[in-house]
Amino acid sequence: MGGIEAGGMEFDLDLSKPLYEQVLQQIRGSIARGGIALGDKIPSVRELAQTLKINPNTVMRAYQELERDGLTETRRGQGTFITTNDEVVQNIRYNLAREATKEFLEKMYSIGFTKTDIQRFLGEGDE
């Protein structure tokens, strides 16, 4: 619900975090989970800005971070494309997972959870 479709991706923006960061994360997520194919073109800066009702500069910022990470290639006059280098994608995916895990474990340890506590906790609420 509430999501906006653009270029085969689903966008869901709120006010909890910077917009450019949400755009970045949601495109990165689409790439990592294979929701969008390698080599595909993503919407132009202006087009996505208009669709999401945000400023082109804000979209631009997200796109630049994607390119810095090697997840996209931009061709002046043509558009922005998902990289075809699967290794880069897998590395990013692994690093994101590592980072999220590290952060999670640190938070849990800081409130007095042990490793076994965490295992047990993750098992809760399963279907």
Added chain:
Amino acid sequence: MGGIEAGGMEFDLDLSKPLYEQVLQQIRGSIARGGIALGDKIPSVRELAQTLKINPNTVMRAYQELERDGLTETRRGQGTFITTNDEVVQNIRYNLAREATKEFLEKMYSIGFTKTDIQRFLGEGDE
């Protein structure tokens, strides 16, 4: 390393997040993991501000959130004390864990990890 001791707690401030939030989290962590005993007095607003070299208003903000959560009781003219109500502490602890877990799982799912992937991933790098 780099940590500052104050009132039996260890403080470690950086620029990655708001200062008041870090102070809040680190005191809350101390309580949750039992690093500080129920009923104990924590440093006065002015004292902690001086020790951490930050503004009293910033410390105040953290203290007010702690009290709103029921983790501390403030007695005008006397100081701020950790609650003696262990149930409140355990509830907060559980909620923090739940929140951290939810955030973690959502992040992992968003980059295409399945539940079993995550289990495997958490097992990595163990001693």
Added chain:
DNA sequence: GTAGTGTATTATATCACTTAATACACTCAG
């Protein structure tokens, strides 16, 4: 009374984020 508590207020400064309005360089279809 004095010193040490929490608390409130007002003002100021800074920074990140976002928008807006332009302008330029490039590519492609016509």
Added chain:
DNA sequence: CTGAGTGTATTAAGTGATATAATACACTAC
């Protein structure tokens, strides 16, 4: 060649959260 659509850069402005500073007040204990 022209025009529309790309990415890109620049400058200006506004907003809100954060943090500091200075001050004052209410309360408690000694």
